[in-house]
Amino acid sequence: MSIKVGIIGIAGVGKTQFIDKLEGKKCYSYLPTFDTVIRMFRYSENKNIEFRDFSGIQYYKTDDEYFNNLDVLLLMVDNRHISYINGKKMANELLKKYSFRKVMIVQNKTDGIDKDKIIPKAHKISVNNNTGITELMKKIISCDP
Secondary structure, rough: EEEEEEEEEOOOOOHHHHHHHHHHOOOOOOOOOOEEEEEEEEEEOOEEEEEEEEEHHHHOOHHHHHHOOEEEEEEEEEEOOHHHHHHHHHHHHHHHOOOOOEEEEEEEOOOOOOOOHHOOOEEEEEEEOOOOOOHHHHHOOOOOO
């Protein structure tokens, strides 16, 4: 069984590093993604996950083939207000055009941020400190088509 997950957000929120962490790769300094990258990996014995890592909103272009048939759309934000505002606008535009089984807000870089910058309904993770990732993956897996 395979789950298709798209990750959107502004540049620098940690979309690619999140997938790198899941694959057991080292997270290095920021390198922007300029095109949609599809990465498949086996999450458990009978679960494959296909991640579609979209470029940051600044470089983003709508491409139907990548958004069609997604099971889950992750809107990744960090503690910058601009990432939430721009990401939410983009997610709303995509929701008008496409149908997703589930949309989740994921707030990365939550280690050590001020309480006033926490988004209440977001799944909180820190790719840097490896916190919240297991819980988020359980939520994604529960969206099994």
